[in-house]
Amino acid sequence: MKQTTIKDIARKMGVSVSTVSRALSGHPDISEETRKRIEALARELDYHPNTLAKSLQQKQSQVIGVVVPQVKHYFFASIMSGVTDVAYQAGFTVMICQSNEDFEREKSNIDVLLSHRVAGLLISVSVTTKSCEHFNRLKQRGVPLVFFDRVCGEVDAPTVVVDDYDGAFRAGEYLVRKGYRRFGHLGGPEFLSICRLRFEGFRDAVSRLGCPLRDEWVIRGGLNEEDGVDSMSRLLKQGGERPDAVFCVTDPVAMGALVRLKQEGIAVPDRMAVMGFTDNPMADLIEPPLTTVRQPAYEIGRTAAELLIERISNRSGDAHPVHKILKTELIIRKSA
Amino acid sequence: MKQTTIKDIARKMGVSVSTVSRALSGHPDISEETRKRIEALARELDYHPNTLAKSLQQKQSQVIGVVVPQVKHYFFASIMSGVTDVAYQAGFTVMICQSNEDFEREKSNIDVLLSHRVAGLLISVSVTTKSCEHFNRLKQRGVPLVFFDRVCGEVDAPTVVVDDYDGAFRAGEYLVRKGYRRFGHLGGPEFLSICRLRFEGFRDAVSRLGCPLRDEWVIRGGLNEEDGVDSMSRLLKQGGERPDAVFCVTDPVAMGALVRLKQEGIAVPDRMAVMGFTDNPMADLIEPPLTTVRQPAYEIGRTAAELLIERISNRSGDAHPVHKILKTELIIRKSA
DNA sequence: TTGAAAGCGCTAACAG
DNA sequence: CTGTTAGCGCTTTCAA
Numbered sequence: 001m002k003q004t005t006i007k008d009i010a011r012k013m014g015v016s017v018s019t020v021s022r023a024l025s026g027h028p029d030i031s032e033e034t035r036k037r038i039e040a041l042a043r044e045l046d047y048h049p050n051t052l053a054k055s056l057q058q059k060q061s062q063v064i065g066v067v068v069p070q071v072k073h074y075f076f077a078s079i080m081s082g083v084t085d086v087a088y089q090a091g092f093t094v095m096i097c098q099s100n101e102d103f104e105r106e107k108s109n110i111d112v113l114l115s116h117r118v119a120g121l122l123i124s125v126s127v128t129t130k131s132c133e134h135f136n137r138l139k140q141r142g143v144p145l146v147f148f149d150r151v152c153g154e155v156d157a158p159t160v161v162v163d164d165y166d167g168a169f170r171a172g173e174y175l176v177r178k179g180y181r182r183f184g185h186l187g188g189p190e191f192l193s194i195c196r197l198r199f200e201g202f203r204d205a206v207s208r209l210g211c212p213l214r215d216e217w218v219i220r221g222g223l224n225e226e227d228g229v230d231s232m233s234r235l236l237k238q239g240g241e242r243p244d245a246v247f248c249v250t251d252p253v254a255m256g257a258l259v260r261l262k263q264e265g266i267a268v269p270d271r272m273a274v275m276g277f278t279d280n281p282m283a284d285l286i287e288p289p290l291t292t293v294r295q296p297a298y299e300i301g302r303t304a305a306e307l308l309i310e311r312i313s314n315r316s317g318d319a320h321p322v323h324k325i326l327k328t329e330l331i332i333r334k335s336a
Numbered sequence: 337m338k339q340t341t342i343k344d345i346a347r348k349m350g351v352s353v354s355t356v357s358r359a360l361s362g363h364p365d366i367s368e369e370t371r372k373r374i375e376a377l378a379r380e381l382d383y384h385p386n387t388l389a390k391s392l393q394q395k396q397s398q399v400i401g402v403v404v405p406q407v408k409h410y411f412f413a414s415i416m417s418g419v420t421d422v423a424y425q426a427g428f429t430v431m432i433c434q435s436n437e438d439f440e441r442e443k444s445n446i447d448v449l450l451s452h453r454v455a456g457l458l459i460s461v462s463v464t465t466k467s468c469e470h471f472n473r474l475k476q477r478g479v480p481l482v483f484f485d486r487v488c489g490e491v492d493a494p495t496v497v498v499d500d501y502d503g504a505f506r507a508g509e510y511l512v513r514k515g516y517r518r519f520g521h522l523g524g525p526e527f528l529s530i531c532r533l534r535f536e537g538f539r540d541a542v543s544r545l546g547c548p549l550r551d552e553w554v555i556r557g558g559l560n561e562e563d564g565v566d567s568m569s570r571l572l573k574q575g576g577e578r579p580d581a582v583f584c585v586t587d588p589v590a591m592g593a594l595v596r597l598k599q600e601g602i603a604v605p606d607r608m609a610v611m612g613f614t615d616n617p618m619a620d621l622i623e624p625p626l627t628t629v630r631q632p633a634y635e636i637g638r639t640a641a642e643l644l645i646e647r648i649s650n651r652s653g654d655a656h657p658v659h660k661i662l663k664t665e666l667i668i669r670k671s672a
Numbered sequence: 673t674t675g676a677a678a679g680c681g682c683t684a685a686c687a688g
Numbered sequence: 689c690t691g692t693t694a695g696c697g698c699t700t701t702c703a704a
Binding site: 015016017018019022029030031034051053056057058059 | 673674675676677679680681682
């Protein structure tokens with residue numbers, strides 16, 4: 001696989017490599033004619049500049065690294081879509097790694113990306129990540145860094161999140177206004193800020209309105225559908241009185257809960273209302289359609305990428321980090 | 337952002353760069369003791385090898401480039417997940433681009449990836465791609481290349497697909513066996529092999545069993561949910577007799593069709609049965625749960641990545657290209 | 673307007 | 689076992 005280089009072009013044209021380099025990068029000091037001829041020859045030889053060499057030389061690449069827990073989840077996939085679009089427009093490419101929710105793999109992903117000398121990093125932390133020193137090392141190294149969705153509070157870096165607390169709060173208000181009184185919550189690991197904030201927002205709303213959340217109806221599990229099935233099972237197993245409404249930390253969890261309730265023949269929303277968080281595209285296709293809080297996933301991706309690219313370009317690494325908080329939207333359907 | 341290099345380590349240790357290079361890459365000719373000391377110092381200085389320099393030197397990188405139409409679709413996201421996992425295990429990273437179903441962008445994505453000197457390319461072609469010369473140029477260049485899902489028949493490269501014809505055929509058989517007799521099809525652009533094969537498989541099955549597909553009930557549109565809504569609208573607008581069962585080219589299209597039927601108050605499956613293709617996770621959560629043909633998306637991603645990496649490693653580029661055909665599975669639920 | 677030369681960080685002969 | 693050296697493809701002073 002012999003690749004055409006600038007040198008090949010130079011030789012064939014009888015000029016020096018610097019002339020070719022300049023011609024191809026639009027340097028003003030090159031005569032119109034030489035440039036035309038060089039461009040033509042480059043096309044003819046199917047020349048593609050070697051970005052590796054260029055990056056090595058300039059000590060900076062046009063690649064942004066992304067670390068997400070799982071690409072296949074709709075939420076992250078949409079974010080990736082936003083990141084990829086913004087990157088493309090700005091002349092960047094994206095290198096993607098998934099941590100599969102594993103701390104060690106997250107660290108090793110970052111190492112790999114660093115070795116590729118990415119210009120900056122976009123990170124959403126794994127559920128199993130309990131320490132932030134690997135992130136702080138990045139800061140020290142001066143690598144531009146933006147967290148999105150699952151952020152790490154101990155690290156002084158820009159973040160892009162939705163207003164989880166507010167979204168959950170409004171979910172709580174809505175349920176109380178709808179007449180529900182006995183609330184449960186299917187939550188995620190408290191270490192994750194999104195889980196903590198959604199829990200707190202909901203808890204504060206319902207307790208402020210006189211219907212405090214009962215501890216035994218707060219179930220903590222994972223963030224996916226199977227976890228929802230599981231958490232709902234644990235809730236039902238308690239026997240005795242049941243909540244008349246549960247707020248779930250994510251849509252997949254809510255859908256899992258719905259599956260479990262259907263198995264038990266418990267009517268939704270009549271005997272138990274269910275609310276989710278995210279607004280997956282399937283949310284309005286299931287039965288009953290899911291009442292939820294919409295997060296603008298694609299926008300999160302765009303915003304995070306924009307922020308990162310801005311930091312890369314301005315080298316504004318020392319400026320006070322921005323924290324973007326995107327608005328959520330209450331989507332009322334049938335399940336609550 | 338000053339990065340530690342092999343040279344810094346060499347200077348601090350009072351040895352030559354080659355010694356450091358060898359120590360760090362596990363060369364046998366280095367004494368155990370020197371290696372230990374070098375490794376320790378490297379860690380202390382937070383050294384990360386510069387992959388760019390290495391790739392430039394070796395004239396080959398450990399990056400695989402992926403071009404997909406849209407990352408946010410569950411099917412592609414799952415594939416990406418498989419690709420990313422296999423790549424990680426084999427010491428590769430993945431660079432991802434999305435064509436957004438646009439031909440020009442697809443070409444430019446490939447150029448970018450080529451400039452980054454990716455070791456190989458994984459491609460699923462966009463719906464608007466009507467020519468394959470850009471792929472053939474890749475072949476000439478000797479870039480290892482594997483197509484997945486949406487392949488390009490005119491290019492002599494390995495492919496990973498599911499047995500679309502067979503899956504669709506069995507869908508047709510199933511519907512006939514179930515007692516349906518008047519069949520329609522909501523399909524995609526014929527240029528895409530997946531669309532053509534699914535159409536042909538279904539058509540052959542039902543006609544062989546004595547219930548030929550009627551031309552006016554074959555609607556061609558896009559592949560997403562909104563396209564499904566649209567295609568079903570066009571079908572219903574015809575008035576007169578209606579099919580009692582439609583087979584849709586993808587799950588999203590089927591779900592769109594379902595939405596439209598619900599709006600019209602047409603009961604599924606009683607007045608019209610609907611079948612999809614893919615088995616999205618939401619397929620069994622909607623009402624009625626969707627009968628469909630499952631494609632092993634994650635496996636497609638894994639297989640394609642494995643094939644590509646094998647080709648990269650063996651440089652078996654000239655060998656006869658393999659065509660992997662993964663099996664589909666009929667998933668019977670309520671919608672048909 | 674063009675060329676010569678150095679160097680980005682790394683590996684790999686070749687030589688000791 | 690370790691050092692010297694050349695060179696991967698490119699940009700960029702400095703000089704002509």
